[in-house]
Amino acid sequence: MPKVDKKNKKDNEEKDFAHVVISWYPGHMAKTRKQIIDNLKLIDVVVELLDSRIPISSQNPDIADITKGKRKIIVLNKSDLSDEKQNKLWVEHFKEKGTTALLTDANTGRGIDNVTKEIEKMMKDELQKQAEKGRVGRKIRVMVLGIPNVGKSSFINRIAKKSSLQVANRPGVTQKNQWIRINENIELLDTPGVLWPKFESDEVALNLAFTGTIKDNVLELTDIAYYLVKYLLENYREKLCERYKLDIKEVEDILNRDEPENVNIYDVVLLIGRKRGAIVSGGNIDEEKTARIILDEFRSGTIGKITLESCKRWFWGRTQKTSFASLEERKIKKVSKYFT
Ligand SMILES: Nc1nc2c(ncn2[C@@H]2O[C@H](COP(=O)(O)OP(=O)(O)O)[C@@H](O)[C@H]2O)c(=O)[nH]1
Ligand SMILES: [Mg+2]
Numbered sequence: 001m002p003k004v005d006k007k008n009k010k011d012n013e014e015k016d017f018a019h020v021v022i023s024w025y026p027g028h029m030a031k032t033r034k035q036i037i038d039n040l041k042l043i044d045v046v047v048e049l050l051d052s053r054i055p056i057s058s059q060n061p062d063i064a065d066i067t068k069g070k071r072k073i074i075v076l077n078k079s080d081l082s083d084e085k086q087n088k089l090w091v092e093h094f095k096e097k098g099t100t101a102l103l104t105d106a107n108t109g110r111g112i113d114n115v116t117k118e119i120e121k122m123m124k125d126e127l128q129k130q131a132e133k134g135r136v137g138r139k140i141r142v143m144v145l146g147i148p149n150v151g152k153s154s155f156i157n158r159i160a161k162k163s164s165l166q167v168a169n170r171p172g173v174t175q176k177n178q179w180i181r182i183n184e185n186i187e188l189l190d191t192p193g194v195l196w197p198k199f200e201s202d203e204v205a206l207n208l209a210f211t212g213t214i215k216d217n218v219l220e221l222t223d224i225a226y227y228l229v230k231y232l233l234e235n236y237r238e239k240l241c242e243r244y245k246l247d248i249k250e251v252e253d254i255l256n257r258d259e260p261e262n263v264n265i266y267d268v269v270l271l272i273g274r275k276r277g278a279i280v281s282g283g284n285i286d287e288e289k290t291a292r293i294i295l296d297e298f299r300s301g302t303i304g305k306i307t308l309e310s311c312k313r314w315f316w317g318r319t320q321k322t323s324f325a326s327l328e329e330r331k332i333k334k335v336s337k338y339f340t
Helices: 009-018 026-040 084-096 112-132 152-160 202-210 221-235 237-243 248-255 261-275 287-299 311-315
Strands: 045-051 071-077 100-103 140-146 179-181 186-189
Touching: 026 140, 045 112, 045 152, 071 084, 071 112, 071 152, 084 100, 084 311, 100 112, 112 140, 112 152, 112 186, 140 152, 152 179, 152 186, 202 221, 202 287, 221 237, 221 261, 221 287, 237 248, 248 261, 261 287
Parallel strands: 045 071, 045 140, 071 100, 140 186
Antiparallel strands: 179 186
């Protein structure tokens, strides 16, 4: 069971997270960055894919710098899994910051056409100017950027549609890169730029773990489930209770007991296990299995449409109710392959 040690939170924060390292080492980042910047010379519009459940944690920390001077669209993908109210707030937020953000579901293709339209809209004046100078028929060139697991490949398949023809290699593009024809106006680089996520806090690490971006063996499954249930109890209590047929009053009684908070929360996790029949011989709860059920059902959207980073909390000075405790060092294994 994770220990929630508030006293030492500050001290542990940096030290702990340093142990979650990493297939992204400085040399790798520098190389990736250079490749992307080289490719961007050929690009008119950058599509930055984010996971709409974690629009902050899924953003690369250097993206503004890397894409400086480029037209950019933010795509909040997996919007089928995130809270609709929050989706609207996030779109509004990015708009206020001067960037168009669009919601997509790359699994079904919902919202993808809006991205195509926005790309054309963004480039309309520029193409007209060029046409006046006699340069007609130039295609808009687009590239997708994002951290692992945000849905880049799914998005590219969707926007390119299966019947799309590949355009031959062009000078200046590395051998393996191909241009895919999206429509008569747009070509897309077939290989997305894969960026590193933020490595700045335990909270980001947990968000990436909840969404399956960090492999489940980096953090303990039971820890990830514990922190997820903690977040859900504080932000989506009704949805959680509904999904696992928990009596909300009974849950509140557990949470109000005069026990350490982590004990109370973990008892709710165990209650979920009991409800779902995750029981080993002797009648104990199978904690691994319970954790697996909760995480699978969160990731598939079965618990409901859930956003892990509330827009208000991040940008309107309100505090989200959950405060993640520092991860314990012993819970974090060093692995070289960090991502799923
Ligand atoms: N529910 C949902 N799942 C998605 C969406 N986009 C991608 N996925 C899933 O997320 C996982 C990662 O997608 P992938 O395209 O490989 O991401 P990449 O690593 O950025 O290329 C896959 O299991 C996809 O099926 C989406 O919009 N909604
Ligand atoms: Mg991919």
